[in-house]
Amino acid sequence: MTSLQKAPGPSDLVEERSRGTFPVRNMTHFLDGSAKQTAIREKIMLQLERDPVWAVSDSHDLTLQQIRERSMAKVRRAAHFVANESMALFKLRMELISVVDPGTWTRIGVHYGLFFGALRGGATPEQFSYWAQKGAVTLNGMVGCFAMTEIGHGSNVAGLETTATYDEMSDEFVIHTPSLTATKWWIGGAAQTATHSVVFAQMIIKGKNYGVKNFIVQLRDTETFENLPGIVIGDIGAKMGRHGTDNGYIQFTHVRIPRSYMLMKHTKVNRRGEVKEPPLQQLTYGALIQGRVAMVVDSGAIAKKALTIAIRYAAIRRQFGASAGKPETKIIDYVIHQYRLMPLLAQAFAMHFTGIEVNRMYEELMDSMETLQPGDKGLGEVLEKLKEMHGTSAGLKAFSTWSTLNIIDQCRQACGGHGYSAYTGLASLYSDFAVHCTWEGDNTILSLQGGRYLIGCYREAKAGKKQAGGVAYLNNMDALLTKRCGAKSLADVSRLEVIEEAFWLVSAHVVKKAGEDFEAGVKKGLKEDESYEACSQARLLATKIHSIGYLFHRFKGALVRAPEDLKPILTRLCLLYGFYAIAENSGPFLQYGYFTPQQMDWIREAVTALCRDVRLDAIPLTDSFNYSDFMLNSPFGRADGDIYTAYFAAVQKAHKPGAVPSYFAKEIYPLLHRKLEEDDILELDEEDEE
């Protein structure tokens, strides 16, 4: 092969790696938690890679039904591991499965996260063991799905229309879909996987509606897979992504189930139709948070995948620049390309550390909740923590998933034309990931919930109640609000403490603004809900700034625990994340006067300089994420940098060169060989008329 130019490729990455300023393996261990954790992750990755069931290299050229069938085979494999490994290990396996195949992650998650979670959270011990015996743990005998959403009803669970009417005569509940809009919709696993379902329905007993409760309903015959009488299940058809998951709809027409199939850990119904409501309603919501935490963790994991692909490509791809005769310039060496990718790389680290922290908080909270009994001494404290977890995780879920969706698309665009190829993997990563912004709490609604929580904290703090955790900055607000950055130079401004204080101050201001708007509404005579509604925009901004700051603070917190040899690069990344976040949201930082216009110019300069610094370690940093080529499934992200050869080979393998399209005779030949209309003109002999 002769070439007019130096062909870019493997040697470029070798050179990049030789220039790294930190020990890559140590970074991997630090990110994973320990060398032992890294070893476990690598074991799972190798298992996935070698198992033909998980083969992904041809994933871009499969039909929907092929994807579904393969995905089902993966569900079977997952069931094997669930029965044979610890919960912690299975959680880690799932985290990695999400990186390789988000559609299958969801298909497995529908049973083990949603269905099984509902069972664990809602079943009495005897109910739980009944369903466990039927196969709810191991899938031998049943697979569950989670029928909450209806075609006309989503976020507002209380507004669902499906009914479960108690028939005292037979001691049964009658499950019914009363209208088109009540059709259970978007039910993952319903179309082609599940035999059973948790059904959310309005419980009606003796004409009284007790609100939405959960019922287990068998959907299909486990021998024939046919819909049971009274049940109609259909496929809801093509969707944006996660093609491995089979979403369906379900309509129930007077379907009878035993009373004991209602999940009764909390609300109980006896033989006479008497209802006993639970003493501690709040504790039933704990399970909701699990999904949010998982999505914060997933946001970091997926961002790292996207960035590995885009950054490795940027270090290989050459374009423009340099002098005649010399090879073109690597695109990663352009100021603007560094500005496109390096801050996002820093953001991925911030999300990674936040994910670890939030996961830890969640595990601790769950431990205390599971051992807790009504009347316990520590109850107040746990409820306080639950409130914080609920409010914080709402905002974090929203802004982490939005951030990662943005990162994926920025990475795709940064790959130029090749970013539009399915083989790059970023287009499907985007389509697969996008639903995180919507399900288990639409991001906008969650942000507003987060804002409501912050307003509550603000009002408590104002009333003298000390705030803890991520909102502690609301405690000494008066002193905080008037602080100013005193930095007199770029060097002076470039400190983590400056960024930290800036976020505390601006967060306090935007939360205060939201709180004041709310209080002004109430004073004007609005009801509480109306006043919250009126200050929605301020609530959204408060949650946004608070959440971005929260990520920064977690990143800064992680620095303290970092080994010495990693501190310099992690500090640069942390500074870059903080300054970039400030520069991108410069409005409030100027509006509340923490920074002067001059300081803001320095911050922009600092971002450029930090991008240049971080760029030097860009390839080692992607290496430290430790995703194997199999996990990345993208020729553009290959660790060896031989991207063009790999890409060309992949395309050639999937499509035979020189093929004549099947519709040539039908659609192309007649076009090329047609007789033009103007060749055949009927000319009237109109001379007589003249």
Add this chain to the structure above:
Amino acid sequence: MTSLQKAPGPSDLVEERSRGTFPVRNMTHFLDGSAKQTAIREKIMLQLERDPVWAVSDSHDLTLQQIRERSMAKVRRAAHFVANESMALFKLRMELISVVDPGTWTRIGVHYGLFFGALRGGATPEQFSYWAQKGAVTLNGMVGCFAMTEIGHGSNVAGLETTATYDEMSDEFVIHTPSLTATKWWIGGAAQTATHSVVFAQMIIKGKNYGVKNFIVQLRDTETFENLPGIVIGDIGAKMGRHGTDNGYIQFTHVRIPRSYMLMKHTKVNRRGEVKEPPLQQLTYGALIQGRVAMVVDSGAIAKKALTIAIRYAAIRRQFGASAGKPETKIIDYVIHQYRLMPLLAQAFAMHFTGIEVNRMYEELMDSMETLQPGDKGLGEVLEKLKEMHGTSAGLKAFSTWSTLNIIDQCRQACGGHGYSAYTGLASLYSDFAVHCTWEGDNTILSLQGGRYLIGCYREAKAGKKQAGGVAYLNNMDALLTKRCGAKSLADVSRLEVIEEAFWLVSAHVVKKAGEDFEAGVKKGLKEDESYEACSQARLLATKIHSIGYLFHRFKGALVRAPEDLKPILTRLCLLYGFYAIAENSGPFLQYGYFTPQQMDWIREAVTALCRDVRLDAIPLTDSFNYSDFMLNSPFGRADGDIYTAYFAAVQKAHKPGAVPSYFAKEIYPLLHRKLEEDDILELDEEDEE
């Protein structure tokens, strides 16, 4: 059908329409240009709708090959019209085809835009009539593609590797792909449509490289469609969107073509291999701008489609709110939902009017260029206009396509869970549209070009050369830069003139900053190119603010021409666009001191109030876009509002309810009926060892 709640549906839109404050039909005429233009558009829409070839209702459930085949049939139809209608009419037809099927738009555009454009711009009259006779106008005989990009080379056309070496002996050029990275890649229409190609290649004569020129090369036998000897064409496989377009790769191995197949309108090569370069190099770039202008127009058209779907859905969908027993609240009535969609609706109007204006400028420029001869008196003026058109269209293409990509995704997210369904149409709209941000000039690179142009204007203005058109604000900069908004109240600030001045001032500041950064670099001893590179971030910001302001100014300009009965609503939209743009980019507006923090709070209040006002007309405004249900192809965008019925019917039609998956026996039955591993344990008899 009984229902626990009032089923949302058609009556809601009837009510919405009854409340509109402006005559919808007049707005349609104004947007289209005249009542006559509206009639023509409606005629084309009806033609498309009734032609079975254009059927789109099942488009979400087709395989790639089915899409390709159908798309080819549409190409045939388009060829018919090209031969029988005016250029203006065909352009309008294409604009509407893009709304219905962007993939086919591209497949047609590859021939009629790219191949034919290259012929028109590059062929001598005798060459043009030769290729016209071969079928270049009517497609009977040939279909062309445009082989510019290579797998290793995109934006930097000068760096392409393919060679065209002149063989004096035979009077032929030899076209050759010298390396893997030189493989022509991403070539639209190459995989399954084209018989011929324009090939971009380095022209080498007697060992000397004259740079990249264009050559016509036949690729396939028109009788058999087989690749001609020396040519290998392959499919580059799955991509993110525009599935109707068949992108391919081409490798040439010493393929010979007559010398006369080189396009010689500009550079000429004679029989002896002597090269004559064109006197006016710049005029050859005019054609490049056409694609950009088309994309600005397309951005408006597609934004209107996405918004029609999301806004109509928002007026039907109900969720939360209201008191017990009453229907839930329409999501369009929430402050935050208005904030999500109404500013984007205003932005779509801004893009629409900008598209019209830019298109007009382009047509005028082309007219003057076509009649122009070297040495003409008006030459200087035309070149000046060409420069402005080039610089302005670069930034507008970038920020219009980015804005519309954002609008589509915001619309999708605003549809909640249903936004993730393919049937909503927004997922594919996104995937199809996304490539606009990359091709015919990557947006980031174009933004930097735009910034370079603005720096040039700034330096000219500083040197006393008067600037015209969109950069006239650079003329009296000293007086402008220190202006401050004097508004003392929300009412006072809410004027178009305030927004206009704000954009002039802030644009001037960011352009000046970029110019100063550039000059500082040069002073430090950097070469021009290096200095431009160093101030990339400032250039990008300058183009961004200038382009957003440009859209505002065009919108404000259109108001003047608007009929009186449309002025009130258009003014509200124009104010909303302006204020929203300022609020979203509040940093520079505060940094350069035009607005005080207090005024910025008023602006945010004004945005909320304007969102509420515009929301009242939201449905009539989507009606005024005048897209038929066929054009929208989304149950959620239906004009009659009967969205759930239509959605359910579409899904049921595509998928038979109750179907058992084809892989049940292979993958599901064995899972459900497997014997668990723990049932079969080999216990060692280890007593002996104890």
